[in-house]
Amino acid sequence: MSAQLRPIPSTAQRADLADALALAAEDRQAVDGLIRDRLRSDVLLVNQVAEHIVAGGGKRLRPLVVLLAARAAGHGGVDHHLAAAIIEFIHTATLLHDDVVDESDLRRGQRTANAVFGNPASVLVGDFLYSRAFQLMVELGRAEVMAVMADTTNRIAEGEVMQLMHVHNPDVDEAAYRCVIERKTAVLFEAAGRLGAILADASQATGDALARYGRELGFAFQIADDWLDYVADADALGKNLGDDLAEGKATLPLIRALSMVDADERETLRRALVDGDLSALPAVQRIIARCGAIDYARTAAEAHADAALQALDSLPASPEREALAAIARYAVERDR
Numbered sequence: 001m002s003a004q005l006r007p008i009p010s011t012a013q014r015a016d017l018a019d020a021l022a023l024a025a026e027d028r029q030a031v032d033g034l035i036r037d038r039l040r041s042d043v044l045l046v047n048q049v050a051e052h053i054v055a056g057g058g059k060r061l062r063p064l065v066v067l068l069a070a071r072a073a074g075h076g077g078v079d080h081h082l083a084a085a086i087i088e089f090i091h092t093a094t095l096l097h098d099d100v101v102d103e104s105d106l107r108r109g110q111r112t113a114n115a116v117f118g119n120p121a122s123v124l125v126g127d128f129l130y131s132r133a134f135q136l137m138v139e140l141g142r143a144e145v146m147a148v149m150a151d152t153t154n155r156i157a158e159g160e161v162m163q164l165m166h167v168h169n170p171d172v173d174e175a176a177y178r179c180v181i182e183r184k185t186a187v188l189f190e191a192a193g194r195l196g197a198i199l200a201d202a203s204q205a206t207g208d209a210l211a212r213y214g215r216e217l218g219f220a221f222q223i224a225d226d227w228l229d230y231v232a233d234a235d236a237l238g239k240n241l242g243d244d245l246a247e248g249k250a251t252l253p254l255i256r257a258l259s260m261v262d263a264d265e266r267e268t269l270r271r272a273l274v275d276g277d278l279s280a281l282p283a284v285q286r287i288i289a290r291c292g293a294i295d296y297a298r299t300a301a302e303a304h305a306d307a308a309l310q311a312l313d314s315l316p317a318s319p320e321r322e323a324l325a326a327i328a329r330y331a332v333e334r335d336r
Contacts, residue, residue, distance in 0.1 A: 017330040020068065020323035021059070027067045028060070031084045038085060038132055049113050049125040053092055056110055061327060062192050063088045065217070068327075069196025069210045072320035082140045083195045086149065089133035091188060094156055096126035101164065102247045106240050144198050152191040159183025168248035170270040174255050178219075186218030193217075209314045213324060216308035221331040223301035226251035227294050230285055232336055242281040248273055252300060254284070257293040265291075298332070305332045 021028070039050040063084030070080035096113055098104070100122050105115040114122040130153070137146045163180045166172045193214030197207035229244045230253050244251050250258075250273055258269050265287050272280035288294055308328040315321045 015319070015322040015326040017059075017326055020064065020326045020330075023319055023323050024064055024067045024071075027071075027081065027084075028064065030078070030081045031060075031063055031067070031088070034081055034085045035088060038089075038136065039129075041128070045117070045121055046125055046128055049096075049117055049121055052113055052116060053096075056107065060088055061221075062091050062188055065189060065192040065214055065324070065327065066196050068320045068323050069193045069214075070199050071196075072315055072318055072324060073197045073200035073202040073206050073210065075196065075200035077199070079140060080196065080199050082136050083145065083199055086133045086136045086140070086145075087188065087192050087195070089129045089136070090149070090153060090156070093126040093129035093133070094160070094184075094188075096122045096129070097160070100126075101160070102243070104243065104247075142198060145195055148191050148194055148198070152187050155183045155187045159185075159187075163249070166250065168274050168276065170250060170258060170273045172250040172255060174252065177250065177252060177255055181219065181222040182215075185222040186215045189214035189218035189221070205314065209311050213308045213311035213328070216304045216311060217328050217331060220301045220304035220308060220328065223252055223297055223304065224332050224334065227253050227297040227301070228334075228336065230288060231294060242278050242284075245272060245281055245284060246276050246278045248276045252297040253288045253293045256296045257288040257291050260291040260293065261287060301332045305329065 015023075036054060039047070039054065041047055041050070066084040066087055067080055070083070095107065099107060099112040100114045100119045103114075104112050106112060112122075113125070117125075133149070134146075137149055159180050159182070162176075163184060166176060166180065190211050191214070193210035193212075194207055197210045200206075202210075226244065229242065229251065232241065240246070245254070254269060254273065258266055261269070268280065268283055269287060271277070272284050305328045308331075309325055312321055312325055312328075
């Protein structure tokens with residue numbers, strides 16, 4: 001049975017994701033306009049790939065965290081729009097590169113850029129987005145922002161390489177898995193929270209709290225993604241079910257199951273991962289569900305979401321704090 005996530009102290013009604021999106025609607029609209037404007041290039045293929053990405057939609061949770069964190073920390077200006085766009089450009093660049101490495105053909109229910117335009121175009125437009133993000137950092141003119149993002153992008157690259165080293169390896173343990181997702185996912189959410197505090201000229205304690213919130217949110221979000229890859233409805237998920245297995249990625253449900261089952265079932269799981277055998281997905285799903293590995297992963301994600309909520313306790317009560325809490329709950333309560 002999944003645990004109930006703790007509320008944060010507040011007199012406000014509990015917010016959900018729709019409330020969070022609505023609260024930041026004006027800021028989000030400004031960021032969307034900025035993203036479209038700064039994606040423009042006089043190189044036609046860049047524009048084509050960029051438009052394909054923008055049309056793919058998504059909730060843009062990472063830039064949303066920047067916007068809400070900045071407001072929660074007391075920021076009253078508009079330069080958090082640039083910071084949110086920076087975070088989104090970095091994230092999108094990593095997705096373009098990920099899809100090439102993983103040979104993915106579906107994301108958010110539509111064909112990936114590499115499936116439409118080819119691998120070289122995806123890699124190079126990903127590079128364009130990275131460089132555009134650093135141009136925006138220069139425009140923002142905050143040395144602390146540049147330092148945070150330089151470290152963050154470096155750690156993301158390390159995570160990509162670490163994950164590549166673990167592909168089709170059934171001996172990956174939970175510590176190694178967590179090390180990968182810390183770099184691949186958690187650090188960018190952490191940076192989103194930190195940037196909000198920096199732009200608000202908030203105290204070190206507030207910056208640390210928002211960074212910790214982002215880090216824990218990132219862990220919760222990724223672990224939830226990993227269990228959903230085995231149990232979600234494929235149409236709702238917006239990608240092919242079992243992609244992690246097909247790509248040879250040992251995620252938490254599979255890692256846990258490998259430590260729980262008998263020799264015959266362990267060999268079934270190991271062989272499926274080594275071969276990237278999607279035809280084995282039904283058998284793998286049965287095994288990881290029966291041994292409690294899905295519940296284990298869900299509980300782990302909920303623990304991180306709860307830690308994200310705890311990190312918000314030191315912030316003054318505000319609609320933005322409630323909205324950040326709603327995102328943490330959404331990370332583990334969603335079905336896609």
